[in-house]
Amino acid sequence: MLLDRLKQASTSSNRSGKYGALLLIDLDNFKTLNDTLGHDMGDLLLKQVGQRLTACVRAEDTVARLGGDEFVLVLQNLSEMAHDATTEAKVIGENSQRPQPALSTQRHCLSMHIKRGATLFKAEPHDIDELMKQADLAMYKSKSEGRNAFHLFDPAMAAAVLNRVAQEADLRAAICEQQFSLHYQAQVNGEGKITGAEALARWQHPQRGMVSPAEFIPLAEETDLILPLGLWVLETACAQLAQWATQPHMSHLTLAVNISAIQLKQYNFAEKVLEVIDRTKANPTRLRLELTESRHCRDGGGAGQQPGFIRHCRGR
Numbered sequence: 001m002l003l004d005r006l007k008q009a010s011t012s013s014n015r016s017g018k019y020g021a022l023l024l025i026d027l028d029n030f031k032t033l034n035d036t037l038g039h040d041m042g043d044l045l046l047k048q049v050g051q052r053l054t055a056c057v058r059a060e061d062t063v064a065r066l067g068g069d070e071f072v073l074v075l076q077n078l079s080e081m082a083h084d085a086t087t088e089a090k091v092i093g094e095n096s097q098r099p100q101p102a103l104s105t106q107r108h109c110l111s112m113h114i115k116r117g118a119t120l121f122k123a124e125p126h127d128i129d130e131l132m133k134q135a136d137l138a139m140y141k142s143k144s145e146g147r148n149a150f151h152l153f154d155p156a157m158a159a160a161v162l163n164r165v166a167q168e169a170d171l172r173a174a175i176c177e178q179q180f181s182l183h184y185q186a187q188v189n190g191e192g193k194i195t196g197a198e199a200l201a202r203w204q205h206p207q208r209g210m211v212s213p214a215e216f217i218p219l220a221e222e223t224d225l226i227l228p229l230g231l232w233v234l235e236t237a238c239a240q241l242a243q244w245a246t247q248p249h250m251s252h253l254t255l256a257v258n259i260s261a262i263q264l265k266q267y268n269f270a271e272k273v274l275e276v277i278d279r280t281k282a283n284p285t286r287l288r289l290e291l292t293e294s295r296h297c298r299d300g301g302g303a304g305q306q307p308g309f310i311r312h313c314r315g316r
Helices: 002-016 030-037 039-056 082-095 128-143 155-176 213-222 226-245 269-280 303-315
Strands: 020-027 062-067 070-075 102-104 109-111 114-121 150-152 180-188 194-205 209-211 254-259 287-291
Touching (some): 002 020, 002 062, 020 082, 039 070, 082 150, 114 128, 128 155, 155 194, 155 213, 155 226, 213 226, 226 269, 226 287
Antiparallel strands (some): 102 109, 194 209
16 A cells, blocks of 8 residues: 555656655664563654654655554655655654653653654656665665664665765675784883884775775774774784794784673673683783773673683783
C-alpha cells in the first residue's frame, strides 16, 4: 500500500506541479527498550508513535511502518516552491517530535528520540526505489549528527557516502597491504634525558601520500577497523621494544602505545595483549598502554574497567 500511495503521490505531483515529500523516521534505542522492558512494551510504543504520526499529517498524506522501528510519511500537495515545500515538510517532521514519545511503568521511564530524513519530488516521473534511497541517505546524515535531527536530501549526500565507501575500502586495503608504518616520538624528563618514546601510526597511501591520523583513526574506529590496525600497532611496537632491549644504551627506554576504547571493550583484550608480549618477548615493564581521547572514550565506551586492564597487562 505504501508503494502504491507513493506512486499516486508522484503522479499527482507531476500533474499539479506541487511538491511531494517522502520522510523516513527512525527511533533511537528501540532495541534497548525491547531488550529491557519486553516486546509488549515495544509494541505499545510503536502504536503510540503510529498514532502520533497520523495526528501530525493531513488527510491526503500517508503514514506507514516499514518494519522494526522505521516509519514513513508520504506528503502530498506541498508548495510549488522548493523552499516553502521544504519548510512544510520540516514542520510536519518536527511536529512528530513534540512531545517526545515516552513509556512509563512502575520501574521504568524511557523517552525515545527520533531521526528524520526526507526528500522532495515534483514534476517528473520518479523511480520509487530512488526516492527511498534518497530519503535513506538523508536519514544516514541525521543519524551521524545525534538526537532529534532532521535532514533533507541533496545530491552532495550521495557524493559524501560514495566518498566514505571509497575511504573505507582504501583503509581495508592499507591494512591488508601493510601500508602503515610506526614512527617513534621521543619522551624526555625534566632534565632533558630521553626516557622513552610514543609509537605513532602513519599511513603512506600509494596515491594520496601521507594520510593524517586525524583522518584515518576516526574512520578506523567507526568501522571497527581499529581492531586489526590496533593489534598490528601493538605487535610492531612490542617487537621494536624487544629489539631495543638488546642494545645497552636503549634497554631502559619505555614505549607508549595508544589504545582505542573500542579495543578495550573487547572481552579478551588483556589476553590479546599478553599473547603479543609473549610472542615478541617484549619486556612488559617497559610497555605503556595509553587510552586515546576519542568519541568512544568520551561516550563511556566501557571505561569503567579500562585502568584495571592496563595495570593487569603492565604487571604481568
